[in-house]
Amino acid sequence: MLNNKVSVVYGAGGAIGGAVARAFAREGAKLFLTGHRRAPVEVVANEIVAAGGSAEAAEVNALDEPVVDKHLQSVIDKAGRVDISFNAIGIPDAKIVGVPLVELDAEQFSLPITAYATSYFLTARLAARRMVANKSGVIMTVTALLSRTGVPLVGGYGPAMATKEALTRNLSAELAPHGIRVIGLRPQAMPETSTIKEAFEPRAKATGVTWEQWQELLASRTHPRRLMTLAEMADVAVFMASDKASGMTGTTVNLTMGSLDD
Numbered sequence: 001m002l003n004n005k006v007s008v009v010y011g012a013g014g015a016i017g018g019a020v021a022r023a024f025a026r027e028g029a030k031l032f033l034t035g036h037r038r039a040p041v042e043v044v045a046n047e048i049v050a051a052g053g054s055a056e057a058a059e060v061n062a063l064d065e066p067v068v069d070k071h072l073q074s075v076i077d078k079a080g081r082v083d084i085s086f087n088a089i090g091i092p093d094a095k096i097v098g099v100p101l102v103e104l105d106a107e108q109f110s111l112p113i114t115a116y117a118t119s120y121f122l123t124a125r126l127a128a129r130r131m132v133a134n135k136s137g138v139i140m141t142v143t144a145l146l147s148r149t150g151v152p153l154v155g156g157y158g159p160a161m162a163t164k165e166a167l168t169r170n171l172s173a174e175l176a177p178h179g180i181r182v183i184g185l186r187p188q189a190m191p192e193t194s195t196i197k198e199a200f201e202p203r204a205k206a207t208g209v210t211w212e213q214w215q216e217l218l219a220s221r222t223h224p225r226r227l228m229t230l231a232e233m234a235d236v237a238v239f240m241a242s243d244k245a246s247g248m249t250g251t252t253v254n255l256t257m258g259s260l261d262d
């Protein structure tokens with residue numbers, strides 16, 4: 001579905017970035033994988049290459065404009081174009097969640113809003129400048145249910161996710177006339193990721209629920225009464241990145257399995 005699509009993934013050493021990268025590679029994409037630290041990105045790239053795919057790893061801080069720009073130029077120099085940009089970076093929850101809003105200082109509140117919005121803006125803008133020349137491309141990112149629903153003790157994370165979803169709409173409004181689609185994915189919590197275990201810790205302390213009870217509670221809010229897997233999320237990412245989804249832009253795909261109504 002993604003044969004020879006030149007794809008850049010930011011945060012590719014993470015759970016979602018890694019799963020999306022593997023799924024894109026399986027469908028024939030050429031991957032340029034990036035992350036904060038090179039080592040976890042290299043693990044994913046090596047796995048893809050060992051399976052017969054195409055992947056290169058690079059250390060790129062997705063908040064540093066000149067670094068992102070230089071990396072994208074190197075992609076253009078090697079592959080001739082960029083077809084897909086997927087921003088899957090994640091800020092560690094320990095820096096963001098667990099403090100009631102009335103006690104939260106402004107810096108901690110602003111951190112996720114500034115970091116998530118700026119990184120998505122920078123990676124999208126710099127990719128779009130290259131995509132416009134080909135009159136085609138897909139810009140993607142990932143958000144969470146907290147963009148649209150109230151949850152205690154999550155600080156600025158919900159506003160950060162809502163900001164990214166607004167940016168998806170606005171990017172699309174400007175870029176779709178140039179043949180560039182902009183799509184977000186809003187998955188339900190995937191318990192196989194360390195992110196979700198870390199997000200659970202402050203709740204465990206505040207409420208006394210166990211890890212199993214918390215998973216059951218989240219699952220009980222979905223229609224199939226189970227949480228989604230990384231593989232299921234990545235399969236949707238493949239479809240949305242493919243030409244088969246040419247009718248989709250300016251929206252965030254609701255992957256909450258019924259937990260959140262549109």
Ligand SMILES: NC(=O)c1ccc[n+]([C@@H]2O[C@H](COP(=O)([O-])OP(=O)(O)OC[C@H]3O[C@@H](n4cnc5c(N)ncnc54)[C@H](OP(=O)(O)O)[C@@H]3O)[C@@H](O)[C@H]2O)c1
Pocket residue numbers: 010011012013014015016017034035036037040060061062063088089090091119142143144145186187188189190191193194195196
């Ligand atoms: N996991 C879930 O179930 C779930 C569900 C819904 C939404 N989400 C959201 O999806 C996003 C990704 O989640 P995840 O579970 O994949 O998180 P993750 O496993 O922690 O991965 C995040 C990745 O982003 C990288 N990163 C952080 N800052 C960066 C920067 N400035 N430049 C480049 N890379 C950077 C991290 O690299 P280092 O480790 O080197 O810092 C890490 O590899 C988060 O916003 C998360 O809240 C996750």
